[in-house]
Amino acid sequence: MRVYFDYNATTPLAPGVVDAVIAATRDLFGNPSSVHYYGQQAKAALDEARSAVAALIGAEPSEVVFTAGGTESDNFAIRGAAETLEQTGRRHLIASAIEHEAVLNTLKALARRGWRTTLLPVDQTGIVSPDRVRELITDDTAIVSVMHANNEIGTIQPIAELAAMAHAHGALMHTDAVQSTGKIPVDVRALGVDLLSLSAHKFNGPKGTGALWIKRGTRMQPLLTGGKHERNRRAGTENVPAIIGMGAAARLAAAKMIEEGRRVEALRNRLEDAILRTIPGTAVNGARQPRVPNTTNISFDRVEAESLLIALDLEGIAVSTGSACSSGTLEPSHVLRAMGLPPHRTQNSLRFSLGMYSTQEEVDRVIDVLPRLVEKLRGLTRKAAPV
Numbered sequence: 001m002r003v004y005f006d007y008n009a010t011t012p013l014a015p016g017v018v019d020a021v022i023a024a025t026r027d028l029f030g031n032p033s034s035v036h037y038y039g040q041q042a043k044a045a046l047d048e049a050r051s052a053v054a055a056l057i058g059a060e061p062s063e064v065v066f067t068a069g070g071t072e073s074d075n076f077a078i079r080g081a082a083e084t085l086e087q088t089g090r091r092h093l094i095a096s097a098i099e100h101e102a103v104l105n106t107l108k109a110l111a112r113r114g115w116r117t118t119l120l121p122v123d124q125t126g127i128v129s130p131d132r133v134r135e136l137i138t139d140d141t142a143i144v145s146v147m148h149a150n151n152e153i154g155t156i157q158p159i160a161e162l163a164a165m166a167h168a169h170g171a172l173m174h175t176d177a178v179q180s181t182g183k184i185p186v187d188v189r190a191l192g193v194d195l196l197s198l199s200a201h202k203f204n205g206p207k208g209t210g211a212l213w214i215k216r217g218t219r220m221q222p223l224l225t226g227g228k229h230e231r232n233r234r235a236g237t238e239n240v241p242a243i244i245g246m247g248a249a250a251r252l253a254a255a256k257m258i259e260e261g262r263r264v265e266a267l268r269n270r271l272e273d274a275i276l277r278t279i280p281g282t283a284v285n286g287a288r289q290p291r292v293p294n295t296t297n298i299s300f301d302r303v304e305a306e307s308l309l310i311a312l313d314l315e316g317i318a319v320s321t322g323s324a325c326s327s328g329t330l331e332p333s334h335v336l337r338a339m340g341l342p343p344h345r346t347q348n349s350l351r352f353s354l355g356m357y358s359t360q361e362e363v364d365r366v367i368d369v370l371p372r373l374v375e376k377l378r379g380l381t382r383k384a385a386p387v
């Protein structure tokens, strides 16, 4: 039995999405910018997908710009707005210290071009405090960027409150909603943001496609220079089959989110409770609420996370030590470090993220295997330790 509990890294395609992508690849080869029949067929399908994505986040279709995924959306949001706001003399950017690298490294790149950047600290809850924003925001701040849900620990941030604060200082509010879209209700108006990033492969759609929601009236400099695609906001012929797949995934997520959320949350809680109960020296990292329903991040005292990850993989169980981008290195997670967790927790933590195809049998398989593996690895650590 193989178990995939790494849905925050990426998700398998939903039933229906594969068919939609295949059919579009085969039948809709026209360029959506072409005026003839073939182009207009593709354009109509693209517009349907745009409406589905807009409906999932409570937006107008015309505000949705298709991109090549979450990373591009984050880059576009921050660089596109920064380049426009630079002209107003604003030169300060704020983001939380637990953002994805797509945001953090974009801030670093802008810092090299003279922007002042501030990272908002978080405490052990893994939630940004609006008080910190109040202290650090100035009338020079151009953009505040705080993710909706964290990819490593799943905590949900108080975006509406942060957005109100950003606006009170004349700044724009961006949220990276890559890990919340499709998992919990996301409503751009209720969040009160100006820019929102999402990525299809995190909600059972294809990889390499996503969207940036740009509130109507927000002035943005495009990232790419080229043709007039996407209303002059994102040059390049659209990836029609992938976008149609994203539309299908968005429709499915909208229809099933609440019911699926409850189901997955019960499985996540079953797993989490059993681990805490049966394995001594375990703790959940970050606040358990508010949190997306599919994620838990747990530290295992005296067990090196990479060793446990490999031991689980040998048993056919796929989990993660944090963000996929930093795996393969032994760098402890920047999120857990920013939360102020001690090294024995930042280096000993695993993320379990569940989703559409997760079952109780899979949870029980992990609960069955994990205590034995932890005990074995702890035994090895004891033997290796000098007496």
Ligand SMILES: Cc1ncc(COP(=O)(O)O)c(C=O)c1O
Pocket: 008, 009, 068, 069, 070, 071, 072, 074, 100, 102, 147, 149, 150, 151, 176, 178, 179, 199, 200, 201, 208, 209, 210, 323, 324
């Ligand atoms: C919070 C967050 N933002 C952005 C990204 C990047 O998205 P993509 O893989 O579509 O570029 C990820 C992916 O791990 C993510 O978790």
